[in-house]
Amino acid sequence: MSRLDNYEVLNQLKYIDGITIIDNKGTILFTIKFNPIFHSEIREREEILGESLFTVFPSLNEKSSTLLNSLKTGRPIFKGKQEIVDFMGRKIETTNISLPIRAHGKIIGAIELSKERSKEDSISNNAIEINSEMFRGDKRLLESIRPERAKYTLKDIITDNEQMKNLKRLTEKTAKGNSPVFIYGETGTGKELFAQSLHNASNRAEKPFIAQNCAAIPEALIESILFGTIKGSFTGAENNPGLFEIAEGGTIFLDEINSMPIHLQSKLLRVLQDGYIRRLGDRNIRKVNVRIITASNKRPEDCVKDKDMRLDLYYRLCVMTLNIPPLRERINDIKPLLDFFISKYNVLLHKNITNVSKEVYDFLLRYNWPGNVRELEHIVEFAINQIDEWEDTLQMKDIEDRVKNFIKHSEEEFQIEPLKDAVARLEKIMIEKAINKTKNNVSQAAKLLEIPRQTLQNKIRLYEIVPKS
Ligand SMILES: Nc1ncnc2c1ncn2[C@@H]1O[C@H](COP(=O)(O)OP(=O)(O)OP(=O)(O)O)[C@@H](O)[C@H]1O
Numbered sequence: 387m388s389r390l391d392n393y394e395v396l397n398q399l400k401y402i403d404g405i406t407i408i409d410n411k412g413t414i415l416f417t418i419k420f421n422p423i424f425h426s427e428i429r430e431r432e433e434i435l436g437e438s439l440f441t442v443f444p445s446l447n448e449k450s451s452t453l454l455n456s457l458k459t460g461r462p463i464f465k466g467k468q469e470i471v472d473f474m475g476r477k478i479e480t481t482n483i484s485l486p487i488r489a490h491g492k493i494i495g496a497i498e499l500s501k502e503r504s505k506e507d508s509i510s511n512n513a514i515e516i517n518s519e520m521f522r523g524d525k526r527l528l529e530s531i532r533p534e535r536a537k538y539t540l541k542d543i544i545t546d547n548e549q550m551k552n553l554k555r556l557t558e559k560t561a562k563g564n565s566p567v568f569i570y571g572e573t574g575t576g577k578e579l580f581a582q583s584l585h586n587a588s589n590r591a592e593k594p595f596i597a598q599n600c601a602a603i604p605e606a607l608i609e610s611i612l613f614g615t616i617k618g619s620f621t622g623a624e625n626n627p628g629l630f631e632i633a634e635g636g637t638i639f640l641d642e643i644n645s646m647p648i649h650l651q652s653k654l655l656r657v658l659q660d661g662y663i664r665r666l667g668d669r670n671i672r673k674v675n676v677r678i679i680t681a682s683n684k685r686p687e688d689c690v691k692d693k694d695m696r697l698d699l700y701y702r703l704c705v706m707t708l709n710i711p712p713l714r715e716r717i718n719d720i721k722p723l724l725d726f727f728i729s730k731y732n733v734l735l736h737k738n739i740t741n742v743s744k745e746v747y748d749f750l751l752r753y754n755w756p757g758n759v760r761e762l763e764h765i766v767e768f769a770i771n772q773i774d775e776w777e778d779t780l781q782m783k784d785i786e787d788r789v790k791n792f793i794k795h796s797e798e799e800f801q802i803e804p805l806k807d808a809v810a811r812l813e814k815i816m817i818e819k820a821i822n823k824t825k826n827n828v829s830q831a832a833k834l835l836e837i838p839r840q841t842l843q844n845k846i847r848l849y850e851i852v853p854k855s
């Protein structure tokens with residue numbers, strides 16, 4: 387390992403969540419996990435000491451365990467990626483540093499420091515990580531790039547809503563083909579979830595899934611990142627594959643496609659039409675076999691109208707469109723999602739919430755969910771974080787701080803009052819508007835409001851409306 391590589395790994399690890407030590411037979415000698423997410427898949431610590439690594443983690447094998455690999459090869463493994471399965475059958479991915487332990491010239495065991503790879507790490511940001519590594523032009527780093535696997539499947543999409551169930555069925559059917567798919571949905575509705583699930587439901591599932599957010603990289607780099615470079619094409623450029631080549635045989639997910647510069651959209655069109663890419667500065671073209679999924683939280687028609695997307699690209703990309711409805715239009719999903727997130731954070735944060743007060747539930751049904759499912763998850767995470775251990779019911783006081791603005795707003799607008807007062811208030815607002823619009827001309831205002839002039843005069847007096855000068 388060069389010093390640069392070590393630096394890269396340490397830089398990426400930043401902190402650790404657990405330590406495990408095994409002897410040369412793979413028996414666990416010591417383990418400590420600082421991150422509650424691990425607690426679900428290991429039993430009591432004492433219980434697993436002296437057990438074989440494979441008994442405790444049935445999902446691991448000699449190949450996939452970085453600890454075992456380090457033991458067998460006698461070499462340190464940095465940045466190894468490992469998947470373990472927790473008690474709910476969910477995958478947890480870790481980044482590990484595994485080192486052999488040597489005594490008197492013999493390898494007597496291995497030690498591993500691990501960090502859980504959060505969703506955020508392994509979803510789109512990973513591609514950016516790959517890109518930034520690519521751009522250092524370091525060959526060894528490039529060789530170490532192993533594209534992420536998509537972790538979500540259709541089963542992870544929780545819903546009780548008919549429209550969503552249809553969408554899942556459509557996704558499953560669409561997955562079997564190769565045509566491009568466009569996913570539209572407001573922020574936090576689950577576009578990435580659908581993109582990964584589609585990949586996993588396709589026969590490309592064993593191949594790479596590469597996600598790239600087009601808005602997250604500087605315009606000048608997008609082309610080289612997507613299509614690659616050849617040595618000398620610009621200062622410092624190396625022979626590097628782009629994401630399309632890295633995704634060979636698999637799926638590329640281009641998020642926020644409407645942020646892709648128009649001139650690059652025509653290059654994308656070429657891949658879509660003939661399946662060829664050209665690395666930056668290359669005279670040759672290369673054949674690629676990659677399925678393209680794109681997403682945007684702006685409607686595709688609006689992208690075209692606002693000239694964010696070429697019309698020809700629109701026709702190509704939107705062969706299949708998945709429209710994910712916002713959460714406020716599927717309120718029967720609130721209950722199952724709420725239950726799911728409560729169990730998730732109960733486990734993660736060692737709480738025991740089993741009920742939700744009627745008040746909270748009614749509120750959640752009324753809420754307008756600007757951040758959709760992600761927002762619901764954040765509200766639950768926030769509440770369970772600060773709730774006391776002995777509490778078993780989620781109450782309004784637990785979520786109030788998170789949703790204060792909405793409550794204030796909705797109370798102002800919707801508080802129940804005698805109907806005649808509410809009507810009078812609206813009447814006053816309308817008259818003021820009409821008077822202002824007509825610059826204090828009562829006859830014209832009366833026409834706009836479609837009432838006799840005298841009636842308007844009476845009401846102006848009644849409501850004490852003072853014309854603005
Ligand atoms: N139906 C669902 N069941 C379970 N989890 C969901 C569901 N929909 C969304 N989520 C969760 O909500 C979060 C947001 O989902 P995701 O990142 O896929 O949204 P997005 O549409 O890509 O958002 P953005 O436009 O902001 O990128 C994720 O943590 C995801 O796992």
Ligand SMILES: [Mg+2]
Pocket residue numbers: 577578641
């Ligand atoms: Mg997304």
